[in-house]
Amino acid sequence: MCLPETIASFESAEFSRRNLLKYGLSAAVAAALPSSSAKNPIGVKFRKVVDLTHTLGPEFPLFPGAAPFRIEPAVSYEKNGYYGSMLSYWEHSGTHLDAPVHFSPAGLKVDQLPVESFVVPAAVINIAERVKRDADAVVTPDDIRAWERRHGRLPDNAAVLMASGWSARAGSVEAFLNADRSGVMHFPGFSKEAVDFLLTERRISGIGVDTLSLDHGPSKSFAVHYTLLPTNRWGLENLANLEMIPPSGAILFVGAPKVAGGSGGPSRVLAVW
Numbered sequence: 206m207c208l209p210e211t212i213a214s215f216e217s218a219e220f221s222r223r224n225l226l227k228y229g230l231s232a233a234v235a236a237a238l239p240s241s242s243a244k245n246p247i248g249v250k251f252r253k254v255v256d257l258t259h260t261l262g263p264e265f266p267l268f269p270g271a272a273p274f275r276i277e278p279a280v281s282y283e284k285n286g287y288y289g290s291m292l293s294y295w296e297h298s299g300t301h302l303d304a305p306v307h308f309s310p311a312g313l314k315v316d317q318l319p320v321e322s323f324v325v326p327a328a329v330i331n332i333a334e335r336v337k338r339d340a341d342a343v344v345t346p347d348d349i350r351a352w353e354r355r356h357g358r359l360p361d362n363a364a365v366l367m368a369s370g371w372s373a374r375a376g377s378v379e380a381f382l383n384a385d386r387s388g389v390m391h392f393p394g395f396s397k398e399a400v401d402f403l404l405t406e407r408r409i410s411g412i413g414v415d416t417l418s419l420d421h422g423p424s425k426s427f428a429v430h431y432t433l434l435p436t437n438r439w440g441l442e443n444l445a446n447l448e449m450i451p452p453s454g455a456i457l458f459v460g461a462p463k464v465a466g467g468s469g470g471p472s473r474v475l476a477v478w
């Protein structure tokens with residue numbers, strides 16, 4: 206931890222070593238602090254942290270046609286003296302990020318997305334009441350305007366997140382996909398109109414849903430994916446616990462993977478406020 210680099214970034218940070226010493230921390234402890242806790246460019250102060258991530262495993266519902274998630278023992282305490290597993294999975298498994306290149310050949314790959322877009326204000330639009338009556342319900346421009354009447358204009362670089370109540374179904378593949386007899390899935394998502402509004406009238410970093418897809422279940426055109434991702438914004442799918450965070454005022458941390466050339470991937474997503 207006491208690499209010269211860590212110490213250098215610590216010394217240049219907002220909290221000087223002298224300040225920490227004033228608060229009773231020894232120089233050794235201060236130097237051992239990770240540089241990220243010293244650097245705080247957006248001044249985040251928080252009391253609560255909520256994990257917006259589902260636990261990923263072989264049972265988690267996948268979009269139809271996706272390769273299964275596999276986890277197999279690689280080394281064991283018995284044989285090797287330590288433990289580890291081999292993973293193989295489709296990039297779009299579990300709570301995950303869609304990078305622009307997923308639907309746009311010229312779009313940014315997951316390792317190219319600017320980190321500034323991963324620490325952003327969260328705006329949660331709750332359509333759960335409507336979803337109880339209509340599983341195919343979508344977030345509309347009116348939903349965004351209604352949110353703004355209550356909470357003020359969407360902050361710049363916001364992540365606009367749909368809370369539909371659907372994450373409660375994630376324990377059952379059947380309930381989460383909610384396919385009818387002809388195989389058409391029924392779950393909520395964003396409307397293309399809402400995304401057009403966000404892209405032209407507001408400045409957002411990305412959008413997120415608590416369902417399998419940014420587009421609602423019956424979509425065959427993937428209009429929301431094809432509208433959003435070519436603008437080099439990201440999407441988040443299969444989010445959890447959106448009901449537990451305030452509609453306005455939380456900061457989202459998106460722990461997207463940094464795989465060279467990746468189209469996205471399972472991500473640890475946290476909200477703090």
Ligand SMILES: [Zn+2]
Pocket residue numbers: 297301302303442469
């Ligand atoms: Zn995806």
